[in-house]
């Protein structure tokens with residue numbers, strides 16, 4: 001009797017211990033190996049590399065060596081070499097401790113993805129120097145556009161209490177090469193610059209430092225006035241300049257390796273240098289001057305637009321191009337991938353390739369603000385690859401966005417890339433188990449944008465779930481198709497910003513609340529009329545096409561050559577416009593929406609048969625979310641087609657599935673999803 005109770009308790013305990021909540025991310029290698037690992041130097045970072053290998057590596061002894069020779073110097077300060085063989089011995093060589101740490105994680109990744117056999121001869125160095133996450137986390141722990149619970153930064157408990165998550169966060173980032181983080185929202189409050197707050201930041205910086213992750217803060221441009229009590233925050237006012245210098249000194253006294261500032265200024269109502277008739281360069285350079293003695297940098301965002309007659313897609317370019325070459329050398333301009341705002345599909349921002357005398361850093365959005373939040377499985381590796389590989393033609397064919405930013409075409413002192421984090425307090429970190437793949441993919445592409453989206457998906461699946469090919473094949477297909485499927489059931493053919501005003505999750509192409517800013521309304525973007533649909537950005541329209549280099553400007557300008565996946569981004573096309581595949585535009589639109597819905601249904605079909613290949617918890621979570629995804633895909637299709645049909649006045653092609661909802665019913669849906677949270 002007693003024995004059976006003990007047994008029962010043991011079973012309960014082991015179920016409890018191994019219940020799978022996704023918290024271990026892609027870091028699941030078995031521990032307790034006791035591998036032999038030696039190092040020729042000691043430091044907190046090298047000790048981490050050592051411990052990771054000791055506990056997880058299953059091969060012959062590993063040597064970690066810091067060596068300063070020419071061959072290794074060529075790989076830069078984060079680079080490393082791995083040589084040897086898992087049966088006889090491995091060496092990891094680098095000029096720095098972080099190089100050894102990245103090398104150790106590389107070796108473990110090879111083991112976990114079953115790619116560690118044979119003779120290894122690997123030389124790696126990252127494409128971007130600074131690989132940084134941007135947290136849009138507020139000091140009250142809400143997260144703007146965050147869908148994974150409250151912020152992981154426990155400002156309420158700091159500096160006294162240290163959450164174990166800080167170290168786990170650092171480890172996960174270091175394992176994919178991320179080396180910096182901005183802790184607070186770009187919509188920043190001056191409170192982020194108080195001495196009390198610096199003490200909290202210091203604790204986080206101390207936790208992240210051994211993993212070689214630098215800490216940055218977003219600042220509010222009005223801080224000198226609001227926090228310092230100065231008359232204004234004019235960047236040319238010498239008291240303001242002094243205030244910033246003193247403030248920066250104060251920060252470095254507490255955090256000697258602080259990274260610098262991220263700034264959103266004169267954007268969406270935030271203060272900035274233009275409030276005083278000054279330019280973005282005046283504002284950025286003032287901060288750069290204050291940070292310079294400490295080797296800090298300024299990341300100044302180009303996400304600016306205001307309600308005006310000028311096409312929103314053109315505004316950042318028009319504002320920043322005249323400033324090219326006017327920024328100090330420790331300023332880098334941070335540019336979102338597209339000219340509007342992280343839409344499901346956008347062309348690349350024309351600033352890439354055009355702004356040549358100023359370093360630019362791409363900003364990608366890992367959090368799925370406009371891509372299904374944490375309710376939908378949308379793998380973004382494919383979207384980001386399209387962006388990196390887009391040809392700007394700035395120096396002739398082959399001048400990809402990647403090459404304009406990674407130092408290949410314009411050798412600037414700084415190269416960097418940012419991703420808006422999707423991390424929160426949820427057990428699985430990102431709300432959706434597959435949200436983790438986007439965090440992972442961002443890190444891997446920031447390290448090497450030449451990796452394929454498929455390889456990254458493959459690595460992530462193997463490390464996060466299983467190496468079983470019966471799982472990998474169908475699930476990789478789901479991932480690889482998921483972004484394009486979502487574009488199809490939300491905004492095909494270059495449509496954009498058809499979202500509900502507050503939550504950016506569901507469709508509201510009709511949305512028109514009284515007094516709303518026109519450039520925040522879907523009708524500003526889709527321009528549906530009885531004639532046709534789409535935004536005319538050709539030379540006879542807003543002329544946004546002219547911001548691109550030839551021949552791209554002509555390709556976009558001509559409706560016959562414009563890529564069809566961007567047709568309605570650049571053209572207002574008649575409903576009966578002849579598409580290349582033979583259908584007219586209206587029929588093609590119907591077809592695309594239906595295609596997307598059918599793909600979402602296909603994801604469910606591919607997921608269900610893998611039930612026995614992974615743990616029941618994650619299987620069921622993802623299964624449930626795929627159901628929601630299909631349901632909401634149908635919602636998107638019906639809402640958009642029924643609404644656009646009021647203009648096209650054409651039938652849904654008879655061979656296609658009919659809408660199952662009514663337009664009025666669709667208009668009644670009010671999701672209770674908070675704005676900015």
Ligand code: GCW
Nearest residue numbers: 136144145186187264303341
């Ligand atoms: O996409 C928009 C978001 C805002 C965000 C802004 C920005 C942080 O809807 O929530 O604010 O972009 O990037 O600054």
